[in-house]
Amino acid sequence: MALLLLLQQREQVTAAEVSRELEVSERTARRDLDALAMAGVPVYSTQGRGGGWRLLGGARTDLSGLTASEARALFLVAGPASAATPAVKAALRKLVRALPEPFRVQAEAAASSLVNDPQQWGSSRVEPRPPRFLDELQDAVIRGVQVRLGYVDRAGAETERTVHPLGIVAKGPSWYLVSTTEAGRRTFRIDRVSSVGPTDDPVDRPEDFDLAESWREISDEVDRKRTPLEAQALCVPHGIGLLRMGFGVRLEVGGSTTDGRIEVVIRGNDEYVLAGELAGLVEWIEVTDPPGVRGHLASIGNALAERYG
Template sequence: MRTDRLVAVLLMLQRREQVTAAEVAKELEVSERTARRDLDALAMSGIPVYSVQGRGGGWRLLGGARTDLSGLTESEALALFLAAGPAAPGTPAVRSALRKLVRALPEPFRAQAEAAASSLLLDPRGWDWNRAAPPPPRFLDGLRDAVVRGVQVRLGYVDSAGAGSERIVHPLGVVAKGPSWYLVAYTETGRRTFRVDRVSSAVPTDRPVLLPAGVDLAESWREIADDVELRRTPPVEIHGTCAPDGIDHLRTALGDHLETGGVTADGRITVVIRGPSEYGLAGHLAGLVEWLDITSPQGVRDHLAAIGNSLAERYGGTATPGRP
């Protein structure tokens, strides 16, 4: 809505002192023409907004005027950013609108609010859906607060064997996966994942976290979850050869599941394909048999033969479209 944009533009002017139409357009995800109209509308409404012409020009508030339209306390700003974060249950459009508004919040709320937006991740694909959802773990709020404030934590932890330990961790974020909560953090030995219900103590320090440059909670969790899935279900490994003109098709269809090797005497390329099950892979590879010859395991070859027989029985008497 335009009213929301005008409020956001005014808050941007308060925070930055001067903005250009291009900056407003980028921040609010509108066209520069729309941004200029909004700036003109503010000026025409009696708000002391004026333009500075020439190189290095832009729009400013006369006399550095301050009109705090947010009306938000620090805790309310944090709550709003949490609602706009990656774990928010609302629609993408709602989260986008919230992010646009909160990006225009004046300091000192903005830095911690942005940290709050990336402190929590919701992964709906639980590893154990038979478990009833327990109440939130005791130290969950304290750990999230440490993530938002960007401080190290002295963490007490009890592992799956019942052994207790204590260490300093650098929290990256908290993840809800199914009924369980996990803390993703860095330690002196690298990235670690901790079940929050096994945390026995969590004492924040006044020292800032030290994290690798560019580290991201969502990407880190994808890597962790993929590694867990691989260890839970050892992948099936298929060996075979592929005609040279089919390699691009295999790469497109299989992505990271495909590993290519050397060239055989007859010019074919050796391949290794990994996946979760023989039958699933056979079904995926059935459309690639024009180029692909599976040599092992025999189970995959049997599945492919059965799929081929079923296709022939159902479609064998039907002419191929476009062919005699």
């Protein structure tokens, strides 16, 4: 695809130019050009000084019908911050260099406008349906324009404000807009957006802004607010994998102690509930703090022994 677009963009290319532009060897470039010809694409070569490969009669392929929105969509679903495979991302980095100039800037913007975070908060079983204003907000992020945003908070109160859209995040079944406002950086659930009014004013985007890194900071902050309680424990080395599967981002692994066990911190939001989660792991971990969790573990142990002997 990149090679075809490159041929359509330029009157003529050499194997050296293809090698440099698409990061392949000259041998691979020649082989791929020959493969295009064998596939029926009207590519021909001229020998000698000033020679190279051309499309016969300025021929065009179906790729010439790639619209700006289609180019954006391509990079939106498989950009650097997405869940696309490394091979797909590498191919897209090559492809963007061959896109027509009017498409290139927005395609590159689309590639960095979306983060896919598969870990959802809580146990919601909501189907991941795109919210109503997702397309409008993605368009504002890619074009780099401010929007007048209508928003309904948890209490049902509706407000309107001007925001600087910086990126879109898909977290589990939910979608979020990361933006800056007069009050600083804010995150909005897109399914609570009631209206979107794009403006012609450009977004004030920090030069060092990275959507994936920004989202990690936001997500960590939310996780800590949802699970403010911390239990310190010691875990045998072969139990760390089990803890990772059970607690995910709520687990922090520290260093080893003199007896070979590993220090861990497990977060939760209620001492009794956290004790219940830890009670079945007594063979692997010893909770050292806080006393409230230890007390609940003792009570749960007594109740289990009383019931089951």
